Structure formats: structure tokens, C-alpha cells
Amino acid sequence: MAKLEAAPLYQKVTDVLIGRIGQGQLAPGDALPSEFELAAELGVSQGTVRKALGSLESRRIIERRQGRGTYVAETTPESELYHFYRLRHADGSCATPEPGTELIGERPATGVERALFEALRPERVFVINRARKVAGRIISCETMILPAELVPGLPDHAPLPNALYAFYQETYGINILRAEEQLAAKAAGNDDARKLGVHPAAPVLVVERRGFDIADRVVEYRHSRYLTDDLSYRIELS
Amino acid sequence: MAKLEAAPLYQKVTDVLIGRIGQGQLAPGDALPSEFELAAELGVSQGTVRKALGSLESRRIIERRQGRGTYVAETTPESELYHFYRLRHADGSCATPEPGTELIGERPATGVERALFEALRPERVFVINRARKVAGRIISCETMILPAELVPGLPDHAPLPNALYAFYQETYGINILRAEEQLAAKAAGNDDARKLGVHPAAPVLVVERRGFDIADRVVEYRHSRYLTDDLSYRIELS
DNA sequence: AAGTGGTCTAGACCACAAA
DNA sequence: TTGTGGTCTAGACCACTTT
Numbered sequence: 001m002a003k004l005e006a007a008p009l010y011q012k013v014t015d016v017l018i019g020r021i022g023q024g025q026l027a028p029g030d031a032l033p034s035e036f037e038l039a040a041e042l043g044v045s046q047g048t049v050r051k052a053l054g055s056l057e058s059r060r061i062i063e064r065r066q067g068r069g070t071y072v073a074e075t076t077p078e079s080e081l082y083h084f085y086r087l088r089h090a091d092g093s094c095a096t097p098e099p100g101t102e103l104i105g106e107r108p109a110t111g112v113e114r115a116l117f118e119a120l121r122p123e124r125v126f127v128i129n130r131a132r133k134v135a136g137r138i139i140s141c142e143t144m145i146l147p148a149e150l151v152p153g154l155p156d157h158a159p160l161p162n163a164l165y166a167f168y169q170e171t172y173g174i175n176i177l178r179a180e181e182q183l184a185a186k187a188a189g190n191d192d193a194r195k196l197g198v199h200p201a202a203p204v205l206v207v208e209r210r211g212f213d214i215a216d217r218v219v220e221y222r223h224s225r226y227l228t229d230d231l232s233y234r235i236e237l238s
Numbered sequence: 239m240a241k242l243e244a245a246p247l248y249q250k251v252t253d254v255l256i257g258r259i260g261q262g263q264l265a266p267g268d269a270l271p272s273e274f275e276l277a278a279e280l281g282v283s284q285g286t287v288r289k290a291l292g293s294l295e296s297r298r299i300i301e302r303r304q305g306r307g308t309y310v311a312e313t314t315p316e317s318e319l320y321h322f323y324r325l326r327h328a329d330g331s332c333a334t335p336e337p338g339t340e341l342i343g344e345r346p347a348t349g350v351e352r353a354l355f356e357a358l359r360p361e362r363v364f365v366i367n368r369a370r371k372v373a374g375r376i377i378s379c380e381t382m383i384l385p386a387e388l389v390p391g392l393p394d395h396a397p398l399p400n401a402l403y404a405f406y407q408e409t410y411g412i413n414i415l416r417a418e419e420q421l422a423a424k425a426a427g428n429d430d431a432r433k434l435g436v437h438p439a440a441p442v443l444v445v446e447r448r449g450f451d452i453a454d455r456v457v458e459y460r461h462s463r464y465l466t467d468d469l470s471y472r473i474e475l476s
Numbered sequence: 477a478a479g480t481g482g483t484c485t486a487g488a489c490c491a492c493a494a495a
Numbered sequence: 496t497t498g499t500g501g502t503c504t505a506g507a508c509c510a511c512t513t514t
Contacts, residue, residue: 008482008483008484009483009484010483010484034498034499034500035499035500036498036499044484044485045484045485045486046485046486046487047483047484047485047486048483048484048485050500050501051483051484053500058296059476064499064500064501065492065493065499065500066491066492066493066499066500066501067491067492067493067494067498067499067500068492068493068494068499068500069493069498069499069500070499070500083475084475086475088420177476178474178475178476179474179475179476180472180473180474180475181472181473181474181475182326182470182471182472183421183443183466183470183471183472183473184443184466184469184470184471185423185424185441185442185443185444185464185466186423186441186466186467187440187441201439202425203423203424203425203441203442204423204441205421205422205423205443206423208470226423228421228422228423228424229424231422232420232421232422232446233420233421233422234418234419234420234421235418235419235421235473235475236416236417236418236419237321237322237324237416237417237418237419237473238297238415238416238417246501246502246503247502247503248502248503272479272480272481273480273481274480282503282504283503283504283505284504284505284506285502285503285504285505286502286503286504288481288482289502289503291481302480302481302482303480303481303511303512304480304481304482304510304511304512305479305480305481305510305511305512305513306480306481306511306512306513307479307480307481307512308480308481477513477514478512478513478514479511479512479513479514480510480511480512480513481509481510481511481512482508482509482510482511483507483508483509483510484506484507484508484509485505485506485507485508486504486505486506487503487504487505488502488503488504488505489501489502489503489504490500490501490502490503491499491500491501491502492498492499492500492501493497493498493499493500494496494497494498494499495496495497495498
């Protein structure tokens with residue numbers, strides 16, 4: 001016999017809900033139907049719906065509050081800052097960034113970029129270059145690259161807010177749920193040294209990030225260079 | 239009325255099992271009783287035991303295999319290498335390290351160290367200094383500090399194996415489940431430059447790590463310096 | 477065939493939030 | 496008071512592994 005019905009029921013429920021959220025049928029902040037309503041609608045028991053909702057909650061796609069209901073997760077500037085923004089002072093407190101310079105451009109995607117955004121294979125990309133300060137001193141310069149069709153009219157929103165991921169979500173319904181990063185210590189080099197106001201041989205922390213959306217597609221590539229003389233990049237491995 | 243019975247039943251079941259594993263009553267590799275046996279023994283339903291086991295599995299404290307049973311997780315050198323060892327080649331493959339120099343010492347704990355290992359407040363600590371190579375070239379030097387009472391007779395095991403966390407577990411029953419890290423790019427400085435064979439101004443990736451055991455106590459402090467000219471430190475944020 | 481974990485159901489009761 | 500999610504139970508059946 002061929003192997004049919006391989007996926008468990010709760011997985012199908014999960015997929016249905018991810019589909020609705022991904023398509024914008026359920027927007028961030030919206031309430032989901034109650035467990036019993038979903039169960040009736042999808043023809044499964046409440047326990048099965050619960051298991052699916054639990055899985056979505058653990059992936060921070062939804063939020064559940066006893067007595068209130070279940071809601072599509074919103075990326076608030078505060079929560080975003082603490083999830084993917086890792087820069088901290090020596091005492092462990094968040095090194096809140098201030099806006100510096102910003103530059104937004106559009107150009108055709110290179111072959112490398114089309115391979116990177118393989119699920120979307122964009123013709124064109126937007127490129128954001130920006131620098132940020134902490135306590136008045138420039139501490140980072142970053143380059144963000146996004147498929148143009150995902151974020152139409154991006155330059156119209158300049159200057160972009162500090163918490164970019166919350167902005168992507170509010171404006172374009174793009175929800176970055178996880179990221180893969182490669183870190184290295186490098187000499188600044190001439191360009192970055194000028195932007196950061198340091199010597200070209202000064203060590204900088206170079207972070208390459210790929211940001212993945214709800215469907216696990218790469219939707220943002222980010223190349224950041226940080227000055228970590230007084231700050232550190234704090235992460236947790238588990 | 240005072241707030242009693244605050245913790246849900248499955249949480250208590252989880253705690254009981256963590257206790258048994260933490261005390262060595264159940265050692266890595268051991269099979270747990272079946273769900274029904276645990277349920278009968280603890281006076282709860284099988285579903286409640288399942289929820290507790292699911293929580294332990296998601297924290298990688300146990301492993302469950304359909305048809306086989308439930309086992310206390312073993313940190314194999316392979317799995318450890320990929321969980322907490324983050325160094326990768328440019329193509330994404332694991333940069334398998336080779337042994338370099340190694341030096342183990344013992345000394346009284348400083349005040350800072352007693353504060354760091356606050357749950358244990360050790361009188362003495364072991365200090366491991368070692369360098370490692372990739373493709374014949376020294377790429378890291380690391381300092382590990384552990385409370386002496388946790389790892390008695392540590393120097394007798396020299397030279398220590400490459401996968402230290404698996405060694406801690408097999409030899410001392412210490413299971414490091416998660417870690418917090420602070421990363422920064424710094425100039426090598428004279429000492430590290432000599433150890434790593436680079437110029438004192440060369441950029442190195444400095445990683446400070448606190449390793450937490452099953453009871454969420456800090457059991458290892460690690461200070462690593464990596465050369466990231468050809469390698470990168472790869473992590474996932476979620 | 478026997479025993480294990482994996483899925484699914486149905487229903488009870490509790491805790492919390494809002495009207 | 497009503498409706499929501501949170502906990503807990505009891506039992507059915509399935510899938511996998513070992514004997």
C-alpha cells in the first residue's frame with residue numbers, strides 16, 4: 001500500500017492556520033476563532049486544535065491568553081528589539097540604538113541574490129544602507145537587501161523606523177520569525193572605517209543574517225558591522 | 239485563601255523526573271519507565287505524563303522513540319559538536335577541530351568566580367587552557383573554568399577529549415543543556431597574538447560563554463578567542 | 477504477539493477576563 | 496454571568512520495535 005495520510009491531523013490543522021495567516025486572511029492582531037469553533041469548522045476535536053495551536057504558539061506565530069482568546073502575534077517594536085537585536089551594554093542592558101544616516105536604493109538582483117531568495121527569485125531588490133548610534137557614537141553600519149516585489153514603495157516610507165521587522169510586518173505583512181547568522185571578527189577596511197569613524201585596521205564584528213518568514217523563505221538579507229569596544233553581541237544557545 | 243497547588247500537575251511530574259536525572263538515579267542512556275508505569279507510580283493519568291515527557295523532550299533532556307521507549311538523553315561527541323560548537327567553513331560545513339596544546343591547573347576561586355557559580359560557591363576551580371587547530375593551523379585558544387568539586391580529578395584525564403561537554407557528561411554526569419554567550423570583535427593583544435600566531439592588532443572573535451546544567455546552574459565558564467579569517471561562527475536566532 | 481510511544485477523541489473542571 | 500484558554504482524565508486505535 002502507498003503511504004497516504006502520512007501527516008497527523010494536528011499538523012494539517014497547523015498548516016491550514018499558517019496558510020490563513022500567511023495569506024493575510026488573518027492579520028497580526030486578529031483574534032482566531034475559539035478552540036471549539038475551529039474544531040467544529042475543521043471537523044476535529046478540540047484537543048487536536050489545542051495541539052496545533054500549541055505548536056503555533058511555541059513558534060511565536062500566535063499568542064494565547066487565558067480568558068481572552070488566541071491572537072495572531074504582533075511584532076511590536078519592543079519585542080522585536082529584544083528578539084533579534086542582540087547588542088548589549090557591558091552590564092547586560094539593551095544598547096538602544098538611535099538613528100544615524102539612511103540610504104535606500106533599488107537595482108536589479110544579482111545571480112547570488114536570486115539564489116539567496118530562492119523561493120521568490122526576484123528581478124529587482126531594494127537595498128537599505130544605514131548607520132546607527134548608541135550614546136551619540138556611531139556603532140554600526142548595516143546593509144539590508146529585500147526582494148522588491150515584497151516591499152513595494154519602500155523608499156516612500158523613508159526615514160524608516162528603528163525597528164525594521166515591526167515595520168515590515170505592519171506595512172507589508174511580512175513576519176520574520178527566525179534568522180540564521182554568521183559572525184566573524186574582521187578588520188574594518190577603508191569603506192566601513194570611514195562610515196564608523198575608526199582606523200581601517202580596527203576590529204569590527206561582522207554579522208551576516210538571513211531572515212526567514214512564516215513559510216520559512218528568506219525575505220531579508222542583512223550585513224552588519226558593529227563596533228564592539230564597549231558593547232557585546234549577546235545570544236543564547238540551546 | 240493562600241495560593242496553593244499553583245503548579246500544574248505535569249509540571250510536578252517534570253520536576254520529579256528532572257530530580258531523578260539530576261541526582262544520577264537515572265543516568266544518560268537509561269530507559270525511563272513506560273508512560274503507563276510512570277502514571278501509575280505518580281498517581282496521574284498517562285496524558286499528564288505524556289505532557290511532562292514532551293516538555294523534557296523539547297529541552298533535549300530525554301529522547302523518545304516509538305516502539306522502543308523513552309531514554310535519558312546522551313550527549314554524544316557528534317551531537318555536542320553540532321549543538322554548541324559553532325565554527326563553520328565558508329561553505330557551511332563544520333570546521334572539525336584538532337587538538338593543539340592543553341594545560342590544566344587548579345587554584346582558589348576568585349570572588350568573581352564565586353559570584354558566577356552562585357549556586358555552587360566553589361572554594362577552588364579548575365582552569366583549562368587549550369588551543370585548537372583546523373587544517374593544521376591554530377584557530378582558537380580557549381580558557382574553561384569549572385568548580386573543582388564538580389569535576390574531581392580532572393587533570394588525571396589529560397589530555398581531555400575534543401568534545402568536552404560529552405566528557406563532562408560521561409565522567410561526571412554533568413549535562414550542559416544551554417549556554418549564554420557574549421560576542422565581540424577585539425584586537426588580539428600580546429598574549430593571544432602569541433598563542434594564535436598573529437599580530438597583536440589582528441582582529442579576533444572573543445566569545446564569553448556560561449554553560450548551564452539541567453538545574454539551570456552555571457557549571458562552566460568559557461572564554462574563547464577565534465581567528466575568523468576563513469571561518470565563521472554560525473548561530474540561529476528564533 | 478506483546479509492549480512501547482503517537483494520535484485522537486470526548487468530556488470534566490478550573491482560572492481568568494470581559495460584559 | 497458568559498466565554499475563553501488551561502489542566503486533567505480515560506479510553507480508543509495506530510505505528511513501530513522487539514521477541
